[in-house]
Amino acid sequence: MAVLDSKTPTGPLPDKWRKHKADIRLVNPSNKRKYEIIVVGAGLAGASASATLAELGYIVSCFVFHDSPRRAHSIAAQGGINAAKNYPNDGDSVHRLFNDTIKGGDYRSREANVHRLAEVSADIIDQCVAQGVPFAREYGGLLANRSFGGAQVSRTFYARGQTGQQLLLGAYSALSRGIAGGGIKLHVQSEMLDLVVVDGHAKGIIVRNLVTGEITRHAADAVVLATGGYGNVFNLSTYARGSNATAIWRAYKRGACFANPCYTQIHPTCIPVTGDYQSKLTLMSESLRNDGRIWVPKKKEDRLRPPGSIPEGERDYYLERIYPSFGNLCPRDVASRAAKRVCDEGRGVGDTGLGVYLDFSDAIGRLGEAGVRERYGNLFDIYHEITDENAYQVPMRIFPAVHYTMGGLWVDYNLMSNLPGLFVLGEANFSDHGANRLGASALMQGLADGYFVLPYTIGDYLATQKPASRPSTDSPEFRQAEESVLGATKRLLSVRGAEPVSHFHKRLGHIMWQRCGMERSKAGLEAALQEIPALRAEFWANGIVPGTADSLNQSLERAFRVADFLELGELICRDALTREESCGGHFREEHQYPDGECKRDDVNFAHVAAWEFAGEGRDPVRNVEPLNYESVTMSVRNYK
Numbered sequence: 017m018a019v020l021d022s023k024t025p026t027g028p029l030p031d032k033w034r035k036h037k038a039d040i041r042l043v044n045p046s047n048k049r050k051y052e053i054i055v056v057g058a059g060l061a062g063a064s065a066s067a068t069l070a071e072l073g074y075i076v077s078c079f080v081f082h083d084s085p086r087r088a089h090s091i092a093a094q095g096g097i098n099a100a101k102n103y104p105n106d107g108d109s110v111h112r113l114f115n116d117t118i119k120g121g122d123y124r125s126r127e128a129n130v131h132r133l134a135e136v137s138a139d140i141i142d143q144c145v146a147q148g149v150p151f152a153r154e155y156g157g158l159l160a161n162r163s164f165g166g167a168q169v170s171r172t173f174y175a176r177g178q179t180g181q182q183l184l185l186g187a188y189s190a191l192s193r194g195i196a197g198g199g200i201k202l203h204v205q206s207e208m209l210d211l212v213v214v215d216g217h218a219k220g221i222i223v224r225n226l227v228t229g230e231i232t233r234h235a236a237d238a239v240v241l242a243t244g245g246y247g248n249v250f251n252l253s254t255y256a257r258g259s260n261a262t263a264i265w266r267a268y269k270r271g272a273c274f275a276n277p278c279y280t281q282i283h284p285t286c287i288p289v290t291g292d293y294q295s296k297l298t299l300m301s302e303s304l305r306n307d308g309r310i311w312v313p314k315k316k317e318d319r320l321r322p323p324g325s326i327p328e329g330e331r332d333y334y335l336e337r338i339y340p341s342f343g344n345l346c347p348r349d350v351a352s353r354a355a356k357r358v359c360d361e362g363r364g365v366g367d368t369g370l371g372v373y374l375d376f377s378d379a380i381g382r383l384g385e386a387g388v389r390e391r392y393g394n395l396f397d398i399y400h401e402i403t404d405e406n407a408y409q410v411p412m413r414i415f416p417a418v419h420y421t422m423g424g425l426w427v428d429y430n431l432m433s434n435l436p437g438l439f440v441l442g443e444a445n446f447s448d449h450g451a452n453r454l455g456a457s458a459l460m461q462g463l464a465d466g467y468f469v470l471p472y473t474i475g476d477y478l479a480t481q482k483p484a485s486r487p488s489t490d491s492p493e494f495r496q497a498e499e500s501v502l503g504a505t506k507r508l509l510s511v512r513g514a515e516p517v518s519h520f521h522k523r524l525g526h527i528m529w530q531r532c533g534m535e536r537s538k539a540g541l542e543a544a545l546q547e548i549p550a551l552r553a554e555f556w557a558n559g560i561v562p563g564t565a566d567s568l569n570q571s572l573e574r575a576f577r578v579a580d581f582l583e584l585g586e587l588i589c590r591d592a593l594t595r596e597e598s599c600g601g602h603f604r605e606e607h608q609y610p611d612g613e614c615k616r617d618d619v620n621f622a623h624v625a626a627w628e629f630a631g632e633g634r635d636p637v638r639n640v641e642p643l644n645y646e647s648v649t650m651s652v653r654n655y656k
């Protein structure tokens with residue numbers, strides 16, 4: 017069984033991080049340049065980590081499958097980034113951000129990590145402003161804030177609807193400085209296909225050059241994975257199409273535990289699915305819920321009636337009705353389930369009946385069209401381009417979609433996995449969001465991990481490793497890992513059936529959404545655990561992966577990723593089946609209160625489930641890290 021030592025520091029909660037930084041081991045400045053660190057990923061988490069590590073003096077090799085770090089999925093983030101600055105003077109504080117995040121995650125995250133996140137949140141904004149990130153400002157010049165779900169203060173900093181892009185440009189500038197200074201070597205179009213473990217420590221990776229097909233070995237003193245989330249296991253999601261699980265899945269198969277894989281976030285405000293041939297879904301940022309009001313007709317007979325002709329008294333602003341304190345700004349899991357319920361009642365709008373209105377008429381009355389355009393113009397443009405509807409004139413139609421994965425590789429307080437030397441950052445780890453992430457908290461976490469946490473904590477590990485002692489890439493472990501990648505490539509290319517990889521991805525997505533989406537049940541999950549292995553067998557028997565391995569071959573790239581999703585999907589369903597409670601985004605039909613809210617079981621499930629690979633064909637082992645709350649009292653979440 018894996019050993020899960022969270023290494024949570026002792027002492028009062030507000031002092032833990034300060035004390036930890038003062039206590040952990042250091043690497044002396046002249047030794048830093050003797051350590052090489054591999055960072056896989058250059059989204060917000062990977063780029064900020066690479067830049068900061070290089071600035072400290074470490075030698076960094078950064079690998080991305082994209083053709084530029086600027087294409088990382090982080091660029092898609094629209095709404096904003098949280099920080100406890102309390103600029104609007106509306107009562108925010110580190111403690112309140114901490115509390116909201118713990119409660120938002122339905123008491124399934126590690127207390128000390130979340131407190132640290134809230135503490136460093138303000139530093140992130142200072143750092144990004146110093147880099148020139150053009151956050152929106154108030155008339156007096158102070159940075160502007162807006163509200164996001166699950167909070168009663170305004171603490172979200174934003175750059176129109178392009179916050180991720182602007183933050184990524186900041187991190188990319190810092191990364192470029194490291195590249196120019198020689199501290200970072202960037203490898204683009206280079207996909208990590210395996211992790212190399214030597215004497216129980218992560219010491220390297222195997223990489224495929226996506227243009228030439230060349231397979232190379234890379235050794236380091238430590239490996240950092242910042243490879244993003246795995247929501248594309250559902251096929252249709254708001255993720256960039258290329259986002260995948262390969263790096264963390266290979267690390268899992270090399271011994272890193274996978275924590276809470278079933279914790280998936282379904283975002284309530286996305287453009288509804290329109291047909292079978294769609295390849296992705298589009299988010300309409302949560303920031304829109306600051307001014308947009310969500311409703312459906314009270315009577316189901318009205319669901320196809322033009323919205324403008326439905327009088328106020330015949331509309332059901334159901335979030336405002338059910339959750340008067342938080343209204344349209346209740347957390348995502350709560351808002352998504354409420355949308356599902358009204359659609360299940362037959363009151364959903366649009367052709368499919370799977371939609372609710374997000375209506376700006378009140379806001380336009382209050383702020384004028386120009387005021388709304390100034391705040392959300394680019395989001396209205398995206399909506400118009402996709403639906404051909406003008407949301408200044410008719411309400412948007414929205415529906416929940418897969419958006420974020422709270423699960424990921426298990427990490428301790430130092431962001432190190434149970435495999436020594438393997439660190440995991442950003443969406444790829446499970447660390448801070450529990451069973452539900454609050455909006456605008458992912459950017460905060462990725463940048464906290466990269467700029468402010470890892471640069472301290474990695475030293476604690478490296479100080480235990482002799483400088484310049486990394487293994488040779490000729491060692492048997494590297495040879496074996498490379499052979500395993502070559503074998504997997506050959507196996508994929510020898511599949512000569514009839515159906516393209518996308519066919520299996522679509523069917524997997526359908527199983528995942530139906531059986532393990534917004535609502536899960538024992539029967540449904542048990543069925544999924546039969547269906548997914550059968551689909552996997554069909555993939556290997558009847559899939560087709562055209563082309564060769566020695567050149568650009570996007571079918572092969574996709575095949576690798578889908579093959580991994582076909583395994584990960586099973587683990588997700590297994591995790592969901594074993595967690596006999598409802599919490600946050602994990603809603604089990606059998607465990608709910610009469611009003612449909614989540615019924616947690618704190619006696620039996622107040623823990624992290626960290627799954628350990630036990631070998632091909634064997635059931636994985638479920639390890640447990642208990643969650644001990646010292647400062648927070650666990651209670652039933654209430655947004656009413």
Ligand SMILES: Cc1cc2nc3c(=O)[nH]c(=O)nc-3n(C[C@H](O)[C@H](O)[C@H](O)COP(=O)(O)OP(=O)(O)OC[C@H]3O[C@@H](n4cnc5c(N)ncnc54)[C@H](O)[C@@H]3O)c2cc1C
Nearest residue numbers: 057058059061081090093095096208244442443456458459
């Ligand atoms: C549409 C949308 C809007 C969002 N808006 C917000 C928001 O407003 N606020 C907020 O807080 N969060 C938001 N999020 C969530 C947030 O954007 C992500 O969680 C976050 O950006 C993830 O950052 P990351 O650095 O962990 O990963 P990513 O940005 O996904 O970067 C992953 C990196 O890893 C590389 N990579 C992956 N696998 C491999 C491999 N095998 N080999 C080599 N390289 C690899 C990629 O090339 C890339 O560089 C949004 C998400 C979506 C989908």
